[in-house]
Amino acid sequence: MLRFLYRGLLVLHPPLFRKRFAEEMQAIFDQIGSRSGRIRLVTDGVLSLLRQWSLRTEFWQEPAPVAGEASPKGIPSFLTLDPFRPRAAAVVQGITLSTLVFCLTCFSIRYSWIHVLHVRIPEVEFESPASHERAVPRPEPGPIRSRAAAPRQDSFSGSSRPSQTPPTKASVLAPAEGTEAGAERDLRPGPPGQEDKRRAWSPTRNVASRVAAVPGSGLSEIQLALSGAENLPVPRTRSVQSLIPIQKISDDEKHHVIELAAADLAKYYAEPDVARKMGAALEVHEKHGDDDAATEGADFADLVTRQMQDVSHDKQLILVYGAALAPDSPHPPSAAEIAAYRHKMERTNCGFEIVRVLPQNVGYLKFNSFPDAKICGQRAAAAMAQLNDVNAIIFDLRENPGGYSNMVALLATYLFDRPTHLNDFYNRSENTNEEDWTLAPVPGNHLADKPAFVLTSHLTFSAAEAFSYDLKMLKRATLVGETTSGRGHMAMGHRIDELFMIRIPGIKVVNPVSKTNWEGIGVRPDVEVLAADALTVAEKMAETAAPGK
Amino acid sequence: MKSDASHSLPLAPAALHVLLSLAAEDLHGYAIMQDVARQSEGKYKLQPGTLYDNLQKLIRRGWVEELGHKPGDDDPRRRYYRLSALGRGVLEAEIARLAAVVREARLRLQVGKPGRA
Numbered sequence: 300m301l302r303f304l305y306r307g308l309l310v311l312h313p314p315l316f317r318k319r320f321a322e323e324m325q326a327i328f329d330q331i332g333s334r335s336g337r338i339r340l341v342t343d344g345v346l347s348l349l350r351q352w353s354l355r356t357e358f359w360q361e362p363a364p365v366a367g368e369a370s371p372k373g374i375p376s377f378l379t380l381d382p383f384r385p386r387a388a389a390v391v392q393g394i395t396l397s398t399l400v401f402c403l404t405c406f407s408i409r410y411s412w413i414h415v416l417h418v419r420i421p422e423v424e425f426e427s428p429a430s431h432e433r434a435v436p437r438p439e440p441g442p443i444r445s446r447a448a449a450p451r452q453d454s455f456s457g458s459s460r461p462s463q464t465p466p467t468k469a470s471v472l473a474p475a476e477g478t479e480a481g482a483e484r485d486l487r488p489g490p491p492g493q494e495d496k497r498r499a500w501s502p503t504r505n506v507a508s509r510v511a512a513v514p515g516s517g518l519s520e521i522q523l524a525l526s527g528a529e530n531l532p533v534p535r536t537r538s539v540q541s542l543i544p545i546q547k548i549s550d551d552e553k554h555h556v557i558e559l560a561a562a563d564l565a566k567y568y569a570e571p572d573v574a575r576k577m578g579a580a581l582e583v584h585e586k587h588g589d590d591d592a593a594t595e596g597a598d599f600a601d602l603v604t605r606q607m608q609d610v611s612h613d614k615q616l617i618l619v620y621g622a623a624l625a626p627d628s629p630h631p632p633s634a635a636e637i638a639a640y641r642h643k644m645e646r647t648n649c650g651f652e653i654v655r656v657l658p659q660n661v662g663y664l665k666f667n668s669f670p671d672a673k674i675c676g677q678r679a680a681a682a683m684a685q686l687n688d689v690n691a692i693i694f695d696l697r698e699n700p701g702g703y704s705n706m707v708a709l710l711a712t713y714l715f716d717r718p719t720h721l722n723d724f725y726n727r728s729e730n731t732n733e734e735d736w737t738l739a740p741v742p743g744n745h746l747a748d749k750p751a752f753v754l755t756s757h758l759t760f761s762a763a764e765a766f767s768y769d770l771k772m773l774k775r776a777t778l779v780g781e782t783t784s785g786r787g788h789m790a791m792g793h794r795i796d797e798l799f800m801i802r803i804p805g806i807k808v809v810n811p812v813s814k815t816n817w818e819g820i821g822v823r824p825d826v827e828v829l830a831a832d833a834l835t836v837a838e839k840m841a842e843t844a845a846p847g848k
Numbered sequence: 849m850k851s852d853a854s855h856s857l858p859l860a861p862a863a864l865h866v867l868l869s870l871a872a873e874d875l876h877g878y879a880i881m882q883d884v885a886r887q888s889e890g891k892y893k894l895q896p897g898t899l900y901d902n903l904q905k906l907i908r909r910g911w912v913e914e915l916g917h918k919p920g921d922d923d924p925r926r927r928y929y930r931l932s933a934l935g936r937g938v939l940e941a942e943i944a945r946l947a948a949v950v951r952e953a954r955l956r957l958q959v960g961k962p963g964r965a
Contacts, residue, residue, distance in 0.1 A: 320900040326925040327878045347897025
């Protein structure tokens with residue numbers, strides 16, 4: 300039996316080795332009488348077999364004779380045609396290695412397709428849409444600090460932001476509706492912009508600007524520091540900390556701030572009942588002496604913010620200290636500012652980071668803002684055109700902090716075959732209600748009946764949440780990922796005095812299906828998974844859900 | 849392949865023992881195995897797989913020649929092997945290298961020994 304086995308092993312050796320040595324090895328085997336010795340030889344035979352096939356490929360063939368060393372006459376000849384022929388073993392190895400590398404490359408490409416690696420490069424932007432609130436130093440962690448760490452566009456009121464931005468050369472402002480016959484529906488966030496013209500930045504309350512307290516050229520420097528660290532929330536607050544004067548405030552001033560804050564709440568806050576409750580709560584806290592502990596402006600602002608949020612749970616409602624760093628005279632953006640915004644959008648491809656067709660013909664669109672459709676409409680259309688023939692589409696909003704509602708409507712348009720009512724915007728102070736609809740169907744669009752998926756995370760903000768919420772309510776998309784941040788109101792800043800400003804959500808979104816919005820609670824996904832896994836999960840679902848599968 | 853022996857040194861133990869076995873006389877595979885065991889006083893035993901793997905390499909390098917069957921041998925399957933002149937040169941170079949190593953080692957061990965009182 301062992302002999303038979305050993306013979307088999309020898310037969311399995313490479314032909315040249317077998318031809319040369321198999322007989323002799325068999326003879327040695329026959330000469331060994333003991334069973335243990337023969338078992339050792341069988342083991343050795345197995346090892347030899349492995350060795351010869353894996354490590355001795357150069358011996359699989361006879362060496363080629365060395366050709367052309369010298370001509371018959373003894374004169375060295377120079378062969379122009381190289382007689383070299385690769386050994387079969389080398390060819391086999393080469394094929395194996397090439398196949399392996401090819402497979403690895405394919406796998407890497409597919410992996411990178413699905414697991415996009417994001418390397419954030421802090422970019423110095425000259426835009427600081429919410430500079431006044433960022434300018435508040437938050438030396439200690441607390442609710443205010445986390446609020447200050449919120450992404451740059453925390454309400455989809457892009458068009459309103461620019462008008463709050465100081466008119467420095469360095470600032471790049473998004474266009475407001477005022478610059479372009481602003482009555483268009485897709486600039487719905489306009490109302491805050493309109494509010495600019497008449498809202499509480501009145502000179503009577505704006506006692507004096509303390510911008511002079513800022514070294515150098517003042518605002519633009521601060522904005523640079525702030526916006527440069529946009530994605531690094533903690534250092535951001537530190538970067539301006541030294542620029543804000545630490546100032547103790549008197550009880551009288553506290554009383555003054557509370558009084559005016561309560562008045563502003565009553566006037567502007569989107570939920571009148573809640574505003575009244577907050578006003579009453581502030582008064583009670585003051586009477587009970589709860590505010591006595593806060594002797595410095597920043598602490599006091601934190602405290603009042605907490606008191607307001609305890610009642611409203613509205614993270615956008617915030618009392619800001621250091622308001623002097625914010626602008627005094629809001630104005631519609633100039634042509635130069637609009638041009639700069641346009642340039643920035645062109646440079647960043649309007650935030651459309653990835654437009655790709657994944658395997659199984661699943662479209663994937665990752666965009667990190669909802670830019671103004673007036674500037675970026677064509678790019679958005681181009682992106683959607685690229686994905687027009689996919690079987691299913693995935694919108695990746697996991698890193699999308701929001702922006703303009705007109706882009707929400709524009710992108711949503713591709714998912715419907717008729718104009719569809721997305722949202723209402725209720726403006727408390729003006730008591731107006733404006734409807735937001737998708738646009739007329741895009742000719743040649745094939746996506747209206749295709750399965751859609753939206754990837755969300757806790758960093759999905761504002762307009763991105765609106766997009767998610769609307770599609771969820773209309774049962775037009777499946778949301779995959781994490782519950783979003785919960786910014787369903789649009790907030791505006793109102794100056795209280797030279798150092799304090801209150802940021803009040805004055806416009807609320809009302810969804811026509813749910814009759815409410817996601818403020819404070821976030822948009823809950825249909826499929827709750829970690830944001831990091833959302834794409835993988837959604838892609839699998841999309842492959843299954845795609846028509847024809 | 850270069851014939852300069854120094855390029856091939858040091859030799860692997862198996863190759864060294866095989867060359868050493870063939871240095872005295874032509875031997876067949878089994879005899880080489882037994883001779884190697886004898887050289888090392890039973891401490892190093894070559895198995896056929898290792899032996900013929902090494903013979904294959906040594907033949908390819910031209911250090912060992914295959915003589916084929918020798919008339920008069922009991923088993924016609926046996927083949928004999930001979931150390932070539934090149935192989936002998938390599939073996940001598942290796943032995944010289946080892947001798948130098950041994951000399952150096954002895955010297956150092958001598959120096960390192962604790963002095964006698």
